[in-house]
Amino acid sequence: MLGMFCVRVCSGLVGFRMATCVRTLHSLSGITVAQIDEEVAKLLELKARLGGDDGKHQFVLKTAKGTRDYNPKQMAIREKVFNTIISCFKRHGAETIDTPVFELKETLTGKYGEDSKLIYDLKDQGGELLSLRYDLTVPFARYLAMNKITNIKRYHIAKVYRRDNPAMTRGRYREFYQCDFDIAGQYDAMIPDAECLKIVHEILSELDLGDFRIKVNDRRILDGMFAVCGVPDDKFRTICSTVDKLDKMPWEDVKKEMVNEKGLSEEAADQIGEYVSMQGGMDLAERLLQDHKMSQSKQACAGLSDIKLLFSFLQLFQVTDKVVFDLSLARGLDYYTGIIYEAVLTQAGVAAVSNEAQNGANAEESVSVGSVAGGGRYDGLVGMFDPKGRKVPCVGVSIGIERIFSIMEQKAEASAEKVRTTEVQVMVASAQKNLLEERLRLVTELWNAGIKAEVMYKKNPKLLSQLQHCEESGIPLVAILGEQELKDGVVKLRVVATREEIDIARTDLTSEIRRRTSEA
């Protein structure tokens, strides 16, 4: 294909060239340099047009829609974010697993409701029908059922795939990372759930993304609330998905959708409106347990009691400052059965990232950049995979890492500090010619001692270009070799930042480099 394209484009080009060249050649004897330049410019213009229009239809040098490469700078930021997240997961005793990027198509079928249309299928090339994973939760549940695991605390960081409408400047891609932490097992109520919130609190604090809030609710409270407000059973789910829009739409519009589109009575909608405006902490849960309507629902009461218990654990975990019991929180996914939560950044400084989506929201909410973490309890999902329907209760959280990357990248660009993309401690350099062998000998000594070192792949590089490379890539030290240093058995160690230079005995070099670059 590429080969064919080359031939086609080139022959086109040759055609153009020929015409121009023939003209040029005819007047070769009398041609001036200026005329040559003019002809060259014409040819180049033609060439650019070829590549710019016709060429484009033949071969496009790009990544697939909704995907991106990570360059070294972005990778350095990504690595930093991952390290923070993984350290936290490990601090809480999690193991890690990995699953394939594609699953049997039927493993994903019936798990995502309407969103199933966003699943990437593989072409039927004979053999099994496969699909790219849509999230990490369903493969996790499949893994537990397949291996009959009833207890595990695991994290999984990997890419997932959704044929959604990408909005890449706001960190919404078709290929994106999820960082999931889940606790599976039959335990006493709300202890693992509270730990998930503690983890979100730790990660968002450590990443230093500005102030945040973690909204908490419970699927049972929502269902109970719908029941006591007079929502027919078969409308729970659709009304729930309308409530879910409250972070993007004002109540009036949400109510309109409920009444006009979903056919709910105005009275029921108004009752829901009253509840979903409520925010608080343990006190709100206590008040609602006394609420004459809410208390009629067994489900709601079970949820409210668990919220109370949850807050008592959150107090012990010292994270109640950021956690809000918010009756308007209604996460979309079908598989949640109990507590649900979502973390949002509230700092105005990063609002630009996604404030498009916020128009119409009230003043306080308009500064949020949307959800950066979310999760909840899903006690039924593993049972869907088990041949005997055996349930494994699970609770988990997923960190929305792409939005965090977007914010971190913007911060890095705004900051004066340079992002280093390598960890090189020292550059082995020389000011004189014919010292390639000596440089290679020295860099070998350093590598063998575990020092991160570089040497230029040139026989006789200029000292200036070697020093420039250090400046550009943030290498702090240069080990300079010359005839004199070799004779004296020393190396001249130069500190790039200060330009200070000192002679170090060759035998002491590695320990001196280690001392000067240790981050203690």
Place this chain on the structure above:
Amino acid sequence: MLGMFCVRVCSGLVGFRMATCVRTLHSLSGITVAQIDEEVAKLLELKARLGGDDGKHQFVLKTAKGTRDYNPKQMAIREKVFNTIISCFKRHGAETIDTPVFELKETLTGKYGEDSKLIYDLKDQGGELLSLRYDLTVPFARYLAMNKITNIKRYHIAKVYRRDNPAMTRGRYREFYQCDFDIAGQYDAMIPDAECLKIVHEILSELDLGDFRIKVNDRRILDGMFAVCGVPDDKFRTICSTVDKLDKMPWEDVKKEMVNEKGLSEEAADQIGEYVSMQGGMDLAERLLQDHKMSQSKQACAGLSDIKLLFSFLQLFQVTDKVVFDLSLARGLDYYTGIIYEAVLTQAGVAAVSNEAQNGANAEESVSVGSVAGGGRYDGLVGMFDPKGRKVPCVGVSIGIERIFSIMEQKAEASAEKVRTTEVQVMVASAQKNLLEERLRLVTELWNAGIKAEVMYKKNPKLLSQLQHCEESGIPLVAILGEQELKDGVVKLRVVATREEIDIARTDLTSEIRRRTSEA
């Protein structure tokens, strides 16, 4: 789908059950426990048969063919291997990039010759035609051309996809990791090439997989050799791929293929046979430069001079002990233009991993487990993507990580040492009831101080089960709380291995844990 399966299988089961139950119920009054057991056994047998035959066609709980999950133990090994490899890449000053798991189909077209049939295509769901990446080299070349990068030293560790015949026990999968290190840029000859070999040497030594050898050859020497032996130009590639089989077949069979299948003259084959049996070092390159036939090929001479230069650098890098100039090495991929290399493990102890493939080979080769690393120089690939055909010389190496995982997993299983899957330093436990709150308070203190700590998610767990958990998962310390300890402001710190217990003032606890678990 899953729902439907359940209904169908269950109704089948109900049918069987009904018949059995009806019989059972008729004699309910006089039934014995033994009879019940018998009936239950019959039912279970029926159920198993259902699940084993009919059930299978409806819903299979498995991963896609040729893929696997990594469980926490495998992940711990994988992490260790990756850390060794990444440390080495970083020690040599590499940056890292990432590219999407799928590319435009046309990006991969025309790069892999016959192997193109092994590429996974995505289903055409509207929009672009996409394929899963087949290796990391072609996406790297696309990345360089697209971003007009002419100089980079990068590593990339990611999964690639090949619809090949899997042989999973020997570490051959359809989804597998590649660990690639490449140096792109116009540099002085053989310096980056030598560094790639130094890297292979460092990684294989550090992974401690037993003895190994790195075979080196040059595409130009092969082509020159074919020319001087009288192979027609249009047969270079096919004869080359026959030579590539020498590590799996004896010379007699390779010759037969050349003569009988590829139509080469017996005389030419015999001449090739003489050359490809040659192995050596710099001396062999020197000898061949004097060889009356070989020296007639300019190409071969260029390759041989570079091999000489390469060995001089390898001497400085102190890695010649493992490197062999081997004229039988002929790597398959089309895009190589200069030096090529391949590392093989030679230790008998790990031969079991792939000795199937070795029958017919000679005694020395029969102990090799096949290639664990390979690479070479490809100066033309980036130019295939550049609209103006601008070349960016590249040399790189790919570590065959799945085979290494297989070996490491076997070693781990054979060894008595337990693989830890978490890094938890301390378990917060209690021997008494009603101390959940106190345990949560203490574990919060530890987490907030950066200690990796766990607590059981039970109100009143038994001390024994808490200690057992430590034994099983290798947690070295237990911080035990009781009424007395709380009163005294201390924590009882128990060393799991020795069962030694000492009281530590609560204020000193984190530093004491850190002291006892630091790996200095």
